[in-house]
Amino acid sequence: MTLTTRARRAAELARRADPSGFEGRFADPVGWKVRARYAATLACMLGIDPAGVTVRADPVRTYGGSYPVPLLHVPDDVAPASGATCYPGDDEHGAAQAGGGFWFIPETADPAVFLRLGGCRECGGLVPVARIAHLADLGADAQRGPA
Numbered sequence: 001m002t003l004t005t006r007a008r009r010a011a012e013l014a015r016r017a018d019p020s021g022f023e024g025r026f027a028d029p030v031g032w033k034v035r036a037r038y039a040a041t042l043a044c045m046l047g048i049d050p051a052g053v054t055v056r057a058d059p060v061r062t063y064g065g066s067y068p069v070p071l072l073h074v075p076d077d078v079a080p081a082s083g084a085t086c087y088p089g090d091d092e093h094g095a096a097q098a099g100g101g102f103w104f105i106p107e108t109a110d111p112a113v114f115l116r117l118g119g120c121r122e123c124g125g126l127v128p129v130a131r132i133a134h135l136a137d138l139g140a141d142a143q144r145g146p147a
Helices: 004-016 021-022 029-048 135-144
Strands: 054-063 067-074 102-107 110-119 127-132
Touching: 004 021, 004 054, 029 054, 029 067, 029 110, 029 135, 102 127, 127 135
Parallel strands: none
Antiparallel strands: 054 067, 067 102, 102 110, 110 127
């Protein structure tokens, strides 16, 4: 796949994951760069193409009550140098309820560690279920089974 094709695919995935966030990315350049860094960090950790990681504002969590926490999605079938084909949708719990794959938020104390989100049996929302600092952590969590 050419760089142009990958770049177009990355733009389309970002636009579908968060239309207003993508179109307004230069209105909040710091926020956009933060999202890009988290996506690159997670992609590097998982050994996947950064174009396969989509980021949007978490509709549930905020820092200090005002700045949204980045919500990252990685389809289960994303492979090196491939693009994601699964797009998040919305419901009463936020974007992370729809679509397969894995959902993450950054850990506040360490930007190189992520919290994998999984379904809560009580409220139905997505809650942190595992700390992921390495691909092996995700593998160990997958071997453990559903939360």
